[in-house]
Amino acid sequence: MSMFEDIPVDVGIIYEGERIRGRDMQVELGGPREDYKFELVQARGMDEIEDGRITIIGKDIPELEEGKNTTFGLLIEVAGKEIEKDLEGVIERRIHEYCNFIEGFMHLNQRYDIQMRLSMKSYQKGFNSFNHMGTVLSRLYKTEMSFIEKIQLTFMTDPEVIKEWYGKAMEIYEARDARARGMNDDDVEVFYGCSLCQSFAPTHLCVITPQRYANCGAISWFDGRATAKVDPKGPVFEILKGDCIDPLTGEYEGVDQVIREKSLGEIEKVQLYTAFGYPHTSCGCFEGCAFFIPEVDGYGVVHRNYKGETVNGLSFVTISDLTAGGRQVDGFHGLSIEYMRSPKFLAADGGWDRVVWMPEEIKERIKNYMPPEIIPKIATENTVSSLDELRTFLTEKGHPIVETWIEAAVEAPKGVGELAVPTLEMPASALPIQGIPAGMGIRIILKNAKIKAEKMIIKVDKGR
Amino acid sequence: MARKLVISISGKGGTGKTTLTALLLKWLIQNTEEIPLVVDADPSTNLPDILGVKLPRTVGQASKEMKDRIEARALSPTLSKKDILEADVFQTLVEEERFDLLAMGRTEGEGCYCFVNNVLTRILDTLTGNYSVTLLDMEAGLEHLSRRTDRDLDAMIVVTDPSKMGFETARRIKELTEEVHIDVKDIYLVGNRFPPEMEGLLKETAEELGLELAGAIPVDLNVMTYNMTGKPLLDLPEDSPAYEAIELIAARIGLDKL
Numbered sequence: 001m002s003m004f005e006d007i008p009v010d011v012g013i014i015y016e017g018e019r020i021r022g023r024d025m026q027v028e029l030g031g032p033r034e035d036y037k038f039e040l041v042q043a044r045g046m047d048e049i050e051d052g053r054i055t056i057i058g059k060d061i062p063e064l065e066e067g068k069n070t071t072f073g074l075l076i077e078v079a080g081k082e083i084e085k086d087l088e089g090v091i092e093r094r095i096h097e098y099c100n101f102i103e104g105f106m107h108l109n110q111r112y113d114i115q116m117r118l119s120m121k122s123y124q125k126g127f128n129s130f131n132h133m134g135t136v137l138s139r140l141y142k143t144e145m146s147f148i149e150k151i152q153l154t155f156m157t158d159p160e161v162i163k164e165w166y167g168k169a170m171e172i173y174e175a176r177d178a179r180a181r182g183m184n185d186d187d188v189e190v191f192y193g194c195s196l197c198q199s200f201a202p203t204h205l206c207v208i209t210p211q212r213y214a215n216c217g218a219i220s221w222f223d224g225r226a227t228a229k230v231d232p233k234g235p236v237f238e239i240l241k242g243d244c245i246d247p248l249t250g251e252y253e254g255v256d257q258v259i260r261e262k263s264l265g266e267i268e269k270v271q272l273y274t275a276f277g278y279p280h281t282s283c284g285c286f287e288g289c290a291f292f293i294p295e296v297d298g299y300g301v302v303h304r305n306y307k308g309e310t311v312n313g314l315s316f317v318t319i320s321d322l323t324a325g326g327r328q329v330d331g332f333h334g335l336s337i338e339y340m341r342s343p344k345f346l347a348a349d350g351g352w353d354r355v356v357w358m359p360e361e362i363k364e365r366i367k368n369y370m371p372p373e374i375i376p377k378i379a380t381e382n383t384v385s386s387l388d389e390l391r392t393f394l395t396e397k398g399h400p401i402v403e404t405w406i407e408a409a410v411e412a413p414k415g416v417g418e419l420a421v422p423t424l425e426m427p428a429s430a431l432p433i434q435g436i437p438a439g440m441g442i443r444i445i446l447k448n449a450k451i452k453a454e455k456m457i458i459k460v461d462k463g464r
Numbered sequence: 465m466a467r468k469l470v471i472s473i474s475g476k477g478g479t480g481k482t483t484l485t486a487l488l489l490k491w492l493i494q495n496t497e498e499i500p501l502v503v504d505a506d507p508s509t510n511l512p513d514i515l516g517v518k519l520p521r522t523v524g525q526a527s528k529e530m531k532d533r534i535e536a537r538a539l540s541p542t543l544s545k546k547d548i549l550e551a552d553v554f555q556t557l558v559e560e561e562r563f564d565l566l567a568m569g570r571t572e573g574e575g576c577y578c579f580v581n582n583v584l585t586r587i588l589d590t591l592t593g594n595y596s597v598t599l600l601d602m603e604a605g606l607e608h609l610s611r612r613t614d615r616d617l618d619a620m621i622v623v624t625d626p627s628k629m630g631f632e633t634a635r636r637i638k639e640l641t642e643e644v645h646i647d648v649k650d651i652y653l654v655g656n657r658f659p660p661e662m663e664g665l666l667k668e669t670a671e672e673l674g675l676e677l678a679g680a681i682p683v684d685l686n687v688m689t690y691n692m693t694g695k696p697l698l699d700l701p702e703d704s705p706a707y708e709a710i711e712l713i714a715a716r717i718g719l720d721k722l
Binding site for chain 1: 554
């Protein structure tokens with residue numbers, strides 16, 4: 001790269017992924033043996049910084065002990081008319097990428113967990129000052145992110161100065177995370193899809209939004225963004241969310257289109273914030289599952305580690321078998337624990353006001369994210385052990401669901417020994433109906449059907 | 465960049481995969497300038513002991529901790545989990561003077577590891593890309609093949625002892641490799657604990673199975689004593705019969721061309 005003629009080593013994408021062995025390194029900046037290390041990007045006013053200025057506070061590379069680790073801080077200040085606070089994280093993220101372009105330089109992780117190594121070989125070639133590193137970074141930044149008009153870098157190896165900055169940096173990271181946690185599905189144009197589970201749930205696709213984590217609980221919207229960037233054609237990819245069809249249920253044009261494509265037409269559409277109608281499909285490895293309890297018209301939520309029976313006598317395994325495999329089953333909804341912390345959690349079905357039972361363990365884990373007034377009104381395995389007890393509990397505690405019973409009771413008196421099946425879906429091919437040609441793709445959906453049968457007889461039509 | 469060799473060592477349990485891995489490593493250390501990466505992909509993690517390396521933190525433990533941190537919500541929502549795990553895995557790497565060791569261990573605990581494993585595959589690909597030669601000491605049996613942990617190999621060495629079951633496993637490994645389309649240039653058979661009188665039989669059986677025989681390691685009292693007393697095989701005297709047999713095997717699989 002001619003852009004780096006004055007740099008003693010090569011700079012280029014081919015050096016990404018380079019690892020420097022401990023025995024081959026000139027110096028390690030940060031790393032697990034150092035308590036204080038950080039890298040931070042801050043947006044500044046146009047007249048607050050001097051473009052291209054590189055400052056070294058403390059020792060430069062040659063003065064650092066050979067083959068050893070050192071405390072380290074890097075502050076990058078940027079300015080530009082279009083630069084807002086929100087971009088700091090995005091710009092900071094590039095330090096990792098750009099540092100790894102340097103021949104004989106390794107950069108791992110980010111923020112307060114960074115670990116960098118410079119190889120002896122590159123050092124001996126003349127890459128022997130933070131000034132080189134600063135030059136490479138500022139040129140790459142200004143080339144790749146044209147909105148950066150000014151950039152100023154400060155390298156720190158002085159322990160006292162680093163300690164001071166470290167405290168400030170931690171506060172800044174925390175504030176940034178708090179903003180991210182408050183991010184809304186409306187704030188972004190892009191969601192992410194994950195098809196990792198399609199090997200065992202071929203029609204399943206996780207839709208990952210700022211307010212809806214992947215069912216496994218491992219992939220946030222930010223992970224989606226990072227993963228899709230590295231391998232855009234991989235199992236985690238961008239979904240342009242497109243027009244919002246229904247803000248309440250969370251249906252988006254772009255999502256529906258991708259779902260149809262990825263499920264090979266099996267799933268027509270998905271509504272993200274509901275367990276009825278067109279719920280988000282369930283893979284097989286969801287962390288928890290919401291299940292509808294028709295007797296009280298509310299939801300129970302159970303998580304994978306819960307070994308007992310739910311209030312209506314089901315185990316997690318039974319519940320998960322009912323919905324796993326990439327199906328849309330009304331009233332059964334695989335989800336992540338993180339989604340339960342989201343304001344969009346079953347939002348279309350009434351949210352927390354509709355939840356009546358959950359294991360104590362999970363309640364304890366997420367109670368800080370639940371509306372405080374509902375917490376004592378939701379039963380656990382410690383407070384009730386049958387549906388009758390649940391009904392009494394909800395009535396006594398004044399759970400909001402109780403009010404809705406009174407209206408419903410008039411039209412639907414309770415039967416005895418009935419089997420409640422939230423949804424029965426039958427593929428058209430299994431049900432020949434006169435006048436409708438095969439392959440027409442009709443579905444018969446019985447919602448909230450209560451079926452009572454003494455006997456079921458299946459007869460083979462001998463005429464065929 | 466120089467040519468990179470990735471070699472896996474598999475076979476029935478107890479046939480001597482870990483012993484062969486250690487002997488090949490010893491050969492590489494003594495005959496080349498290379499710094500090999502050895503990966504202990506067997507969940508029982510025996511290789512560190514046999515090489516005289518303190519049992520490291522395993523990649524499995526790192527993954528488990530990652531899962532726990534996700535569940536405890538101890539991670540920043542904006543940081544990439546891949547970056548965190550990548551640094552974590554790098555920190556489990558044991559850097560010895562003449563080789564690096566990565567112990568995979570096993571992932572414990574419940575829940576979904578799809579994402580973590582997917583990320584892990586890429587992290588490991590990047591890591592092995594840094595070494596001119598990587599030796600993978602695989603777990604016994606065939607499971608690793610169906611999981612395609614050993615994909616894109618230059619050579620696969622299947623170890624057998626003088627038993628029908630050993631050869632049967634070798635045959636199945638060869639079949640399965642073809643079935644699941646593992647891209648491997650050469651598959652070799654190595655007989656372990658074969659007395660010289662049985663080498664003819666070994667050769668015949670290898671031909672029947674359609675496997676290229678890379679060599680035979682004789683019964684070696686030194687190896688047995690070292691393994692029993694816990695002395696590292698890397699310190700084995702060079703005139704040990706097992707180590708002498710490695711010379712030929714190393715040449716057959718192309719290690720002498722490094």
